[in-house]
Amino acid sequence: MITQEFRPQQFKDVAGQDLVKDLLKSIVKNPDTAPKSIILQGEYGTGKTTCARIFAKALNCKNKTKDGDNCGVCEFCKSNIENTIYYDEFDSAMTGNVSDIKELKQTFYFDKNLGYKVIVLDEAQLMTPQAQSALLKVLEESNSGIFFVMCTTHIDKILPTIRSRSLKIRFDLINKENIKNNLLSIVDKKQVSINDNILNIIVDRCGGHLRDAHILLDQYIILGEEQFIRLNQSSKELYYKFTIAILKNDNLLIEKIIETLLTFPLYILKRDYEQFVLDVIKVSLKIKMTDNVYLQTIIKYYGDRIFNLIDIINDRKIYEMFTSDKRFQIAMYILVKNISSVKR
Numbered sequence: 001m002i003t004q005e006f007r008p009q010q011f012k013d014v015a016g017q018d019l020v021k022d023l024l025k026s027i028v029k030n031p032d033t034a035p036k037s038i039i040l041q042g043e044y045g046t047g048k049t050t051c052a053r054i055f056a057k058a059l060n061c062k063n064k065t066k067d068g069d070n071c072g073v074c075e076f077c078k079s080n081i082e083n084t085i086y087y088d089e090f091d092s093a094m095t096g097n098v099s100d101i102k103e104l105k106q107t108f109y110f111d112k113n114l115g116y117k118v119i120v121l122d123e124a125q126l127m128t129p130q131a132q133s134a135l136l137k138v139l140e141e142s143n144s145g146i147f148f149v150m151c152t153t154h155i156d157k158i159l160p161t162i163r164s165r166s167l168k169i170r171f172d173l174i175n176k177e178n179i180k181n182n183l184l185s186i187v188d189k190k191q192v193s194i195n196d197n198i199l200n201i202i203v204d205r206c207g208g209h210l211r212d213a214h215i216l217l218d219q220y221i222i223l224g225e226e227q228f229i230r231l232n233q234s235s236k237e238l239y240y241k242f243t244i245a246i247l248k249n250d251n252l253l254i255e256k257i258i259e260t261l262l263t264f265p266l267y268i269l270k271r272d273y274e275q276f277v278l279d280v281i282k283v284s285l286k287i288k289m290t291d292n293v294y295l296q297t298i299i300k301y302y303g304d305r306i307f308n309l310i311d312i313i314n315d316r317k318i319y320e321m322f323t324s325d326k327r328f329q330i331a332m333y334i335l336v337k338n339i340s341s342v343k344r
C-alpha cells in the first residue's frame with residue numbers, strides 16, 4: 001500500500017505543511033528550551049502522525065542536518081521508530097479512560113539520559129475530561145526528556161487548560177500543486193505511467209487530503225485506467241451540458257443525457273448533483289433573486305446541511321424559485337425524479 005510504502009521518513013519528504021516543518025525542526029535544534037506539550041491539529045490525512053514520528057527520529061538522530069531534519073540513512077533513522085523506546089503512540093481509547101495520575105505516570109516513564117521520547121496521544125479529543133486533567137498533572141511534572149504530542153481533528157474538545165499550555169501547530173489541506181508533485185514522484189519511483197487526466201481526477205477527488213490521494217493512486221494501479229475512470233469520473237460535465245440542452249429546448253439531447261447519467265454509479269451522481277444544484281442557486285442569486293425570501297432560507301442551508309437542501313429541492317415548488325424559466329423547472333424536476341427512482 002502506498003500509504004505505508006511512501007509515508008515520509010524525513011521532514012524534507014513531507015508535502016506542504018511548511019510552517020509545521022519549520023516549527024518542529026526549530027524544536028529539534030533546541031529541544032531543551034522548547035515547550036514539552038504540543039498539539040498537532042487539523043484536517044485528517046494531512047501528515048500529523050507522520051510528522052510526529054519524524055519528529056521523534058530527528059530528535060534522536062546523531063547525524064541530523066543543520067536545519068533540524070533527521071539524516072535518513074543511519075541505522076536509527078532506518079529503523080521502525082514505533083518499535084523503539086523513543087516513541088510511543090497511544091490511542092485515546094486507552095488513555096481516555098485512565099483517571100488515576102499515578103497510572104498515567106507509569107505509562108509514560110522514560111529515562112532522560114537516553115535522549116528524547118515522543119509520546120503521541122492520537123485522537124486526543126476522545127479523552128475524558130478526567131483523563132485530560134490527569135494528563136495535565138503529568139505534563140506539569142514529567143521530566144524534560146519527554147515530548148507529549150496530542151493529535152486531533154477537533155481541538156475545541158481539548159481542555160482549555162491543556163490547550164493554553166501547549167504549542168499548537170496547525171495542519172492545512174495540501175494544495176493541488178503539492179499533491180500533484182507528490183503523486184508524480186511516487187509514480188516515478190514505482191515506474192507506473194499515469195496521464196494528466198487521471199492525475200487531475202485524483203487531485204480533484206482527494207480534496208487536499210493526501211492520504212486519500214494515495215489510496216486513489218493505489219486504486220488506479222490495481223484497476224487500470226479504464227475501470228478507474230469509470231469509478232471516479234465526474235458527472236459534472238454532463239450536468240453542465242444538461243443545463244445547456246434545457247436552455248436550448250433540445251428534448252432529444254435532454255433525454256440522451258438523462259440516460260447517460262443514469263448509467264453512472266449512484267454515489268457519483270448524488271455527489272456531483274449536490275454541487276450542481278448549489279451552482280444553480282448561486283447563479284440564480286447573482287442574476288436577480290437576491291431578495292427572494294425562500295431563496296434566502298435555502299441559502300442558510302448552504303454548507304454542512306447540504307442534504308437537507310436536497311430534500312427541500314425534491315419539492316417541485318422549489319424549482320420555481322430558482323428560475324422563472326418553465327423548461328428549466330421541468331427539466332430539473334425530471335432529473336431529480338429520475339435520480340430518486342434509481343435510489344429506490
Ligand SMILES: Nc1ncnc2c1ncn2[C@@H]1O[C@H](COP(=O)(O)OP(=O)(O)OP(=O)(O)O)[C@@H](O)[C@H]1O
Pocket residue numbers: 002003004006007008013014015016017043044045046047048049050051151153174182209210211212214
Ligand atoms: N503531508 C504529507 N506528505 C506526504 N504524505 C502524506 C502527507 N499527509 C498524509 N500523507 C499520506 O497519508 C498517510 C497518512 O498520513 P498521516 O497518518 O500522517 O495523517 P494524519 O494527519 O495523522 O491523519 P488522521 O487525522 O486520520 O490521523 C501517510 O502514510 C502518507 O501516505
Ligand SMILES: [Mg+2]
Pocket residue numbers: 048049050122151
Ligand atoms: Mg493520525
Ligand SMILES: [Zn+2]
Pocket residue numbers: 061062063064070071072073074075076077
Ligand atoms: Zn539518522
